[in-house]
Amino acid sequence: xxxxxxxxxxxxxxxxxxxxxxFPSPALGAIPHGRDRNIAPSELxxxxxxxxxxxVTIDFVxxxxxxxxxxxxxxxxxxxxHLLSHLLMRPNTVNLDGIFxxxxxxxxxxxxxxxxEDFARLRRPLQRQGIAAYGVDKFPRLxxxxxxxxxxxxxAARVRLGAHLAPGTTVMHEGFVNFNxxxxxxxxxxxxxxxxxxxxxxxxxxxxxxxxxxxxxxxxQRIEVGERALLGANSGIGISIGDDTVVEAGLYVTAGTKxxxxxxxxxxxxxxxxxxxxxxxxxxxxxxxxxxxxSGLANLLFRRNSVTGAVEVLPRSGAxxxxxxxxxx
Numbered sequence: 001x002x003x004x005x006x007x008x009x010x011x012x013x014x015x016x017x018x019x020x021x022x023f024p025s026p027a028l029g030a031i032p033h034g035r036d037r038n039i040a041p042s043e044l045x046x047x048x049x050x051x052x053x054x055x056v057t058i059d060f061v062x063x064x065x066x067x068x069x070x071x072x073x074x075x076x077x078x079x080x081x082h083l084l085s086h087l088l089m090r091p092n093t094v095n096l097d098g099i100f101x102x103x104x105x106x107x108x109x110x111x112x113x114x115x116x117e118d119f120a121r122l123r124r125p126l127q128r129q130g131i132a133a134y135g136v137d138k139f140p141r142l143x144x145x146x147x148x149x150x151x152x153x154x155x156a157a158r159v160r161l162g163a164h165l166a167p168g169t170t171v172m173h174e175g176f177v178n179f180n181x182x183x184x185x186x187x188x189x190x191x192x193x194x195x196x197x198x199x200x201x202x203x204x205x206x207x208x209x210x211x212x213x214x215x216x217x218x219x220x221q222r223i224e225v226g227e228r229a230l231l232g233a234n235s236g237i238g239i240s241i242g243d244d245t246v247v248e249a250g251l252y253v254t255a256g257t258k259x260x261x262x263x264x265x266x267x268x269x270x271x272x273x274x275x276x277x278x279x280x281x282x283x284x285x286x287x288x289x290x291x292x293x294x295s296g297l298a299n300l301l302f303r304r305n306s307v308t309g310a311v312e313v314l315p316r317s318g319a320x321x322x323x324x325x326x327x328x329x
Contacts, residue, residue: 004026013115020078031062055115067080069095103138108135109126110130159175160179163177163179167186172188180196192205195213207234238253259291260288300313
């Protein structure tokens with residue numbers, strides 16, 4: 001059992017729907033003895049009250065949860081997402097069962113959340129006051145609630161609340177990080193990190209690369225990417241890959257992909273000639289396996305043979321890729 005608690009500000013629509021809740025300082029452990037759950041800290045009192053422009057009221061809430069138990073309310077879900085984005089808990093360690101039924105669909109604006117029915121009714125008055133919508137979704141942008149220390153995010157709309165971004169992480173314009181997913185150390189994110197996916201320190205997710213999550217398609221495997229790994233541009237994986245592993249640009253490897261295991265010594269005999277040498281299978285019958293059998297193994301290179309079209313895997317030696325230290329400082 002992991003206890004956690006926090007106080008926050010809940011945005012409540014005119015019909016009573018809780019649209020969101022912001023928790024400025026979530027904490028692990030039990031509520032301190034003697035703390036009154038109904039009294040807002042002085043720094044939050046000035047923020048309470050009605051906002052007639054959006055037909056909402058800002059209320060004070062205190063939440064205390066067992067993160068192993070399923071959430072029971074909208075504010076409870078928001079609190080758990082804050083725990084992840086404040087780096088108090090790692091992805092896949094917080095119970096998020098049933099959250100979609102607890103999160104309302106919200107019109108997100110530059111003045112805060114609005115109930116969809118209210119937005120349709122108040123559209124013109126809101127526009128006259130400079131309030132514009134930038135999305136309709138269940139999940140908000142991370143940066144509207146949490147500013148992760150030591151992290152660069154080029155486009156705020158590409159990272160959801162509940163993303164876990166370690167210091168040194170850079171999320172470029174086309175990168176995307178979903179809730180309950182993220183990085184454990186300095187990483188370059190130019191591709192897609194889906195729900196449930198965890199990225200190790202020093203790893204580069206190349207432009208357009210994609211990692212399978214578990215929100216759709218019935219998948220249940222939680223994918224992890226090791227340290228100093230590289231997903232080349234427009235590549236993708238449906239299996240975990242280990243430390244110092246590389247997936248060639250443009251290659252998508254699913255659990256059922258048939259791969260040919262290459263004996264690296266087969267190329268060594270002619271390597272001294274200085275001419276590029278073709279890949280050669282293990283002498284005799286090449287061994288073909290499903291990529292799932294290699295899930296999580298370190299020091300591998302996944303590539304596609306440009307002549308045969310076969311997906312090949314061969315061992316690598318030494319460390320993997322090295323990020324630009326100045327870029328991720």
